[in-house]
Amino acid sequence: MFELIRRERRPVTREEVAEGLxxxxxxxxxxxDKLVAAGLLQAHYEAPTGIRKVGRRPKVYEPVGETIAVHIPERRYGMLADVLTEAxxxxxxxxxxxxxxxRVAYRRGETLGGxxxxxxxxxxxxxxxxxxxAADTPxxxxxxxxxxxxxxxxxxxxxxxxxxxRAPERVCAVNQAFLAGYLHGLGSDRTTAVLAPRPGSCCVASRYPRTTRGRHRRRGARGRPGAGTAGER
Structure with a gap:
């Protein structure tokens, strides 16, 4: 249905869609209406092009104007591009x-956490x-x-x-800086973002040390982009 309406390049009625399919x-x-609810189509009432009909105007559908991209699992290349462009x-x-x-990634995360x-x-x-x-915004x-x-x-x-x-030493460091900034902005001062690579998951994890001694040692390193690079033990 979505492809049919895009090909028409004009508002299309329910009857036209039904006949076409x-x-x-x-x-x-x-x-x-499910496609409208999902944000893929928009609907309004309008007389179809070239047709004059007395009575209630029919409901017509057309694609939304925004670009639509679907990635499963989710990808955010635009976010990475924004960070690198600002840098x-x-x-x-x-x-x-x-x-x-x-620096830019840390501040982005810090603003979001704040x-x-x-x-x-x-x-x-x-x-x-x-x-x-901290589990919600990430x-x-x-x-x-x-x-x-x-x-x-x-x-x-x-x-x-x-x-x-392709570039784990660069992209993973941006991930870590972003999440470190987010934790700081959130006020989660006893947690930190660490590099903990594992197949099939992100290279960064958030953790807090088990011991008071370890906590003080890590807290002394927090607040700097890229701090806390020890892998998970």
């Missing part, structure tokens, strides 16, 4: 391209609750977070794959 009007109307435009003297990208903290107002976050709260960014233990939040999907497979 060889189905009855009722199921055609049902599925057309190029704001790179300072004496700053490498890599450092500029990490907005989430303002929305939730979670108060002071302990280590374990910090991981629980999911919206395509990371598919999963609690795999009391001290670890795994990211099952990399939204930048296969870019990360």
């Amino acid at each position: 060889g189905v009855s009007r009722k199921p055609a109307a049902f599925h057309l 190029v435009l704001t790179e300072t003297d004496g700053e490498s391209a890599r450092d500029a990208a990490l 907005a989430e903290r303002e929305r939730l107002r979670p108060g002071r976050l302990g280590a374990e609750r910090g991981l629980s709260v 999911e919206e960014s395509g990371f598919e977070p999963e609690r795999t233990g009391p001290t670890l939040l795994r990211l099952r999907n990399c939204p930048f794959h296969p870019m990360a497979a």
